[in-house]
Amino acid sequence: MKNKMVILGLLVVMGCACLIPLKVGPPRDIAVEITPERLTRGEYLAKHVTRCVYCHSGLDWNYYAGGLPKPGTEGGGGWHETVNEGLIGSYDLYFPNITPAAIGNWTDGELIRAMTEGVSKDGKPLFPIMPYERFRIMDKEDVYSIVVYIRSLDPISNTYPKKKVKRLFKFIERSVPKPWEPQTQLDPSNSVAYGKYLSTIGDCVACHSTMTNTAQFIEGMDFAGGNEYIIPNGGIVRSANITPDLETGIGNRSKDNFIGLFKAFQEPIQLPEDSKHGNTVMAWTAFAGMTVEDLGAIYDYLRTVKPVKNRVEKYPGDEVSNE
Numbered sequence: 161m162k163n164k165m166v167i168l169g170l171l172v173v174m175g176c177a178c179l180i181p182l183k184v185g186p187p188r189d190i191a192v193e194i195t196p197e198r199l200t201r202g203e204y205l206a207k208h209v210t211r212c213v214y215c216h217s218g219l220d221w222n223y224y225a226g227g228l229p230k231p232g233t234e235g236g237g238g239w240h241e242t243v244n245e246g247l248i249g250s251y252d253l254y255f256p257n258i259t260p261a262a263i264g265n266w267t268d269g270e271l272i273r274a275m276t277e278g279v280s281k282d283g284k285p286l287f288p289i290m291p292y293e294r295f296r297i298m299d300k301e302d303v304y305s306i307v308v309y310i311r312s313l314d315p316i317s318n319t320y321p322k323k324k325v326k327r328l329f330k331f332i333e334r335s336v337p338k339p340w341e342p343q344t345q346l347d348p349s350n351s352v353a354y355g356k357y358l359s360t361i362g363d364c365v366a367c368h369s370t371m372t373n374t375a376q377f378i379e380g381m382d383f384a385g386g387n388e389y390i391i392p393n394g395g396i397v398r399s400a401n402i403t404p405d406l407e408t409g410i411g412n413r414s415k416d417n418f419i420g421l422f423k424a425f426q427e428p429i430q431l432p433e434d435s436k437h438g439n440t441v442m443a444w445t446a447f448a449g450m451t452v453e454d455l456g457a458i459y460d461y462l463r464t465v466k467p468v469k470n471r472v473e474k475y476p477g478d479e480v481s482n483e
């Protein structure tokens with residue numbers, strides 16, 4: 161009996177991901193009104209907090225953190241990520257073009273569904289590299305603002321090959337989408353709560369909380385770091401422990417020092433030509449444009465998380481770049 165269950169389970173996982181019900185319904189019937197306030201707020205969020213523009217543009221890995229997309233190339237897509245875990249599965253995908261040339265014929269409801277629930281216009285699930293799991297709690301007004309901004313991007317006509325997602329990854333892809341559950345708008349003067357919101361939609365929480373190799377959070381390891389990321393121009397980098405632990409986290413950093421860390425990357429920094437090491441996937445260049453108040457709120461929130469002792473070697477096996 162047990163064996164039969166295992167075989168059935170394997171079948172579902174290996175071949176029949178389509179049997180897993182998608183938990184997301186049809187797109188909402190929404191027409192978002194364009195206002196100057198929404199355009200400003202949407203641009204700020206998409207460029208500096210939620211990283212829409214950072215991920216959905218071609219970056220240059222001769223620069224630290226990939227630099228910033230050149231004006232006019234924003235939203236045109238271009239990152240390519242391919243992972244092959246053998247029998248477990250594989251995926252190969254290009255980060256798509258989200259300028260009006262690509263999604264101009266989507267309704268606002270379809271765009272909102274993709275962003276907050278993880279289902280594309282064609283009703284198929286999006287691969288969860290797209291952080292819709294985090295955007296799922298995004299406040300309605302913030303979501304509408306991003307819609308207004310994304311629609312204002314210069315149209316770019318880039319197209320990319322279709323994604324290929326196989327085996328377990330197909331199963332994961334189908335199980336992650338869930339309905340949008342917007343939080344009510346938070347008061348930025350409540351800095352701890354607002355900082356928590358920003359560190360959710362900024363995805364700090366996913367990159368910096370220690371995970372298993374199938375992307376499950378490990379209890380008690382919130383913001384304790386150590387996840388490995390492939391840098392597009394070569395090498396591996398591990399996320400930092402950003403809990404308030406004094407020895408292995410950021411407990412020693414003052415608020416000014418923390419804000420200064422980000423503000424140091426406002427101008428993209430070109431790496432020396434022979435430098436193959438010491439780069440990062442942390443969107444420093446994008447986050448650098450966050451306001452001092454918002455970075456301060458994230459700092460205030462991070463002071464409240466449990467300190468965890470977890471020493472992370474940033475660049476495994478690379479003594480030079482760990483300095």
Ligand code: HEC
Nearest residue numbers: 210211212215255256258274275280286287289290291323
């Ligand atoms: C960490 C990188 C990353 C960030 C940040 C990100 N995306 Fe994505 N996005 C992706 C990837 C990868 C896909 C493709 C997923 C797939 O093909 O299954 C995607 C898909 C999409 C799609 C569907 C496009 C299509 O043709 O199906 C839309 C719309 C979209 N993203 C909008 C946004 C918006 C708006 C934001 C910011 C609120 C955002 N994305 C932030 C990586 C990202």
Ligand code: HEC
Nearest residue numbers: 359362363364367397398399400402410440441442447458
């Ligand atoms: C794509 C994954 C990713 C995301 C998203 C991300 N980080 Fe990071 N972060 C990293 C990695 C990897 C490092 C280590 C390499 C480096 O310093 O860039 C790092 C380093 C840091 C450091 C430096 C710690 C130290 O003392 O050296 C801080 C602070 C930090 N991140 C805060 C944040 C905050 C706040 C957010 C959200 C606004 C965030 N990160 C989002 C991957 C990420």
